[in-house]
Amino acid sequence: MRMPAPRPLPLHLAVLTTTLASLRAERASSRSGSPVWSPELTGEAADLEREIAALDPEVFAAALEAEARRRLEGFADGVLAFDRLRGARPEPPVPVLWQDGSTRLFDYSQTKTGAPLLLVPSLINRSYILDLEPNRSLVRYLAEAGFRPFLVDWDEPGEIERGFTLTDYVANRLQGALDAVWAECGRPAGVVGYCMGGLLALALAGRNPERVGALALLATPWDFHALGGARVRLLASLAPLIGGIARTLGVLPADVLAGVFTALDPYRALERYRWFARADKGSRRAREFLALETWLNDGVALAGPVACECLEGWYVENTPLHGTWRVDGRPVRPQEVRCPSLSVVPGADRIVPAASARVLAEMLPGGTIRNVEAGHVGITAGRRARQQLYRPLSAWLARGLG
Numbered sequence: 034m035r036m037p038a039p040r041p042l043p044l045h046l047a048v049l050t051t052t053l054a055s056l057r058a059e060r061a062s063s064r065s066g067s068p069v070w071s072p073e074l075t076g077e078a079a080d081l082e083r084e085i086a087a088l089d090p091e092v093f094a095a096a097l098e099a100e101a102r103r104r105l106e107g108f109a110d111g112v113l114a115f116d117r118l119r120g121a122r123p124e125p126p127v128p129v130l131w132q133d134g135s136t137r138l139f140d141y142s143q144t145k146t147g148a149p150l151l152l153v154p155s156l157i158n159r160s161y162i163l164d165l166e167p168n169r170s171l172v173r174y175l176a177e178a179g180f181r182p183f184l185v186d187w188d189e190p191g192e193i194e195r196g197f198t199l200t201d202y203v204a205n206r207l208q209g210a211l212d213a214v215w216a217e218c219g220r221p222a223g224v225v226g227y228c229m230g231g232l233l234a235l236a237l238a239g240r241n242p243e244r245v246g247a248l249a250l251l252a253t254p255w256d257f258h259a260l261g262g263a264r265v266r267l268l269a270s271l272a273p274l275i276g277g278i279a280r281t282l283g284v285l286p287a288d289v290l291a292g293v294f295t296a297l298d299p300y301r302a303l304e305r306y307r308w309f310a311r312a313d314k315g316s317r318r319a320r321e322f323l324a325l326e327t328w329l330n331d332g333v334a335l336a337g338p339v340a341c342e343c344l345e346g347w348y349v350e351n352t353p354l355h356g357t358w359r360v361d362g363r364p365v366r367p368q369e370v371r372c373p374s375l376s377v378v379p380g381a382d383r384i385v386p387a388a389s390a391r392v393l394a395e396m397l398p399g400g401t402i403r404n405v406e407a408g409h410v411g412i413t414a415g416r417r418a419r420q421q422l423y424r425p426l427s428a429w430l431a432r433g434l435g
Contacts, residue, residue, distance in 0.1 A: 038115055038330035039302040041288040041295070048299045049105050104307060111306030118314060119327050125164060131213035135188040136206045138213055141172050142181040148246075148434040149218040150175060150182040151211055153230035153237075156202065156339065157290055159331050160186040163227065165414045166324050174423040180223075180430065183214050185230075190336045195283040197336040199343075203236045204361040211237060211244055221246030221372075223430045227413060228252050228385065229343075232353065235367060235393075236360040242371050247433035248397075249375040249426060252409055254385040255367075255393030256354045257347050261386075264297055268348045271296070276341045285340035287332035298383055325414060354392065367396040373433040374400035377412065377422060384409040401429065 039045055085093060130140040139160075152172055154160045163184060164170040175182045185207070190197065214222050224245050226234025231253025238245040258265050271293065279285040295302065305322070312319045335343075352358035358365050376394030378387050387404070394402045405412060405421045412422055 038112065038119075038326060039306065040291040040330050040332070042112070044292050044295055045108070045302055048295075049108060049303060052101065104303070107307040107310045108303050111308070111310035114310060114314065115306065115323065115326060119323055122159070122161060122327055122331060125161065130183060130217060131210060133206055133209050134193045135191045136194075136210070137186045137188065138210045139184040139186055140181075141176045141184060143176045144179060144181060147179045147181045148430070149214050149220065149222040150180050150430065151214055151222045151224045151234075152182055152184045153207065153224065153226040153234045154185065154187070155227065155229035156187050156233075157229065157287075157332055157335050159328060159333065160184055162328055162410070162413055165328060166321075169321075169324075169414045169418060171413055171418070171423055171426075174419070175427060175430075178427045178431075180427070181218060183210070183222075185210055187333070189333045190284055194336050196338060198338045199233070199236075200359075200361045202339065203233050204240070207233055207237050208240070211241060215244050221434070223247040223249065223434050225249040225426070225430075226251065226253060228254075228409070232365075235370070236365045238372060239365060239369050240360075240363075245372050246435075247373045247375075247430060248370060249377070249430065250390075250393065251377045251422070252379050252382055252385045252390060252412055253376070253393060254347075254353075254389040255396070256389045257351050258354070259386045259389035259392070260297075260348075265348070267296060268293070268344065272344050272349050275344055279335070279337040279340040283337045284334040285337060286334050290335060291330075291332060294384070301383070321416075325410065328414075329410075367393055368398060370397055374398075375403065375426070375429050375433070376400055377403045377405060377426070379405055379407045379409060379412045381406060381411070382409040 125139060128140045129137050131138040141164075152160075152163055154163060163172045167173070172182045172184050187202075187206075194201075211222065211224075221244055224234045224238055224247070226232070226249070228251070231250040232255075234248060235250065235253070238248045260268075275285065275289065275293065278289060305326070309319065309322055309326075312322070346352040346358060350357070353365065356364055356366065374397040376390065376397065378390045378394060379385070380387050382390070391402070394400055403425060407415055407417065407421055412418065415421075
């Protein structure tokens with residue numbers, strides 16, 4: 034069954050309706066002489082209050098109500114338009130080199146002589162963010178550049194994967210994928226990890242110095258408290274509830290994951306869908322929106338133990354930064370990576386702040402750091418991804434892998 038978007042839709046609607054209710058409450062509070070403002074907005078609030086005081090209260094209240102309703106209706110129009118126009122994502126027409134349980138390894142090779150690459154996406158999103166469209170496909174660009182790219186596809190956790198930890202995914206599945214590439218190509222591979230996949234790729238590289246010839250990390254976090262105090266406190270407060278759901282169900286459902294990211298930036302999706310309601314549906318930007326939103330709303334569940342390990346270990350305890358995150362009993366230490374490394378740090382990333390990724394980049398011995406002005410998704414699938422990422426990454430891999 035196709036889920037309504039943006040997921041979780043009830044939460045997005047709740048944000049909008051709660052905002053409308055809070056606006057009404059704020060006007061009532063203002064009339065009673067006790068408006069409530071965030072401390073950091075004190076100066077701007079005083080100016081705004083003076084401007085509002087000069088207006089007719091009834092006219093202002095009506096205008097405020099009308100604007101709130103306009104935004105709610107615009108969001109609803111965007112949601113309905115997206116649901117009407119989006120299509121299902123087909124399976125990529127490429128062979129599967131290797132499979133174990135729900136994990137597959139897609140072979141995008143166009144040559145048998147190029148340097149092998151193992152591309153590792155996040156566990157919580159579909160792998161096709163790296164093959165979104167013909168003109169927005171990192172993996173196809175690398176194949177056309179003469180490499181032999183192999184893309185890991187995690188898919189939904191099955192009965193076996195429901196009990197997986199991060200150790201199972203790295204030491205079992207990812208190791209198996211790397212071994213399959215080694216058997217197929219007979220030479221060290223470049224490993225490219227994106228977001229959470231970068232953390233898994235880093236752990237894999239530390240375990241396989243002879244089989245990993247270069248390591249590229251794209252928007253990969255390390256200091257999870259770089260999100261900022263308010264967000265860290267929010268995640269810490271949600272951890273017991275989310276952990277309980279994961280332990281009870283055996284997985285953390287995709288809608289719960291989407292809800293967590295929505296809580297970190299509640300108005301982001303609302304603005305995107307309001308824009309789409311007004312957009313020319315035949316334009317290139319609208320088509321790009323459809324492709325990207327289809328991927329964003331096609332998330333997968335996370336194995337229960339992995340969800341607890343990530344939320345409680347990474348986000349709450351900040352185990353990577355403190356050197357206490359372990360895979361198969363061994364601490365994951367960037368300082369021990371011996372192959373050439375590249376860290377691509379997006380400066381406009383709301384999910385992985387630049388400070389979080391830069392800490393990791395600076396810990397890699399002799400690593401190269403590339404700063405780009407892009408967001409978390411834009412770095413791999415944005416309009417400027419070809420110039421900002423595809424070309425420089427391809428050139429760096431060519432040098433690093435010889």
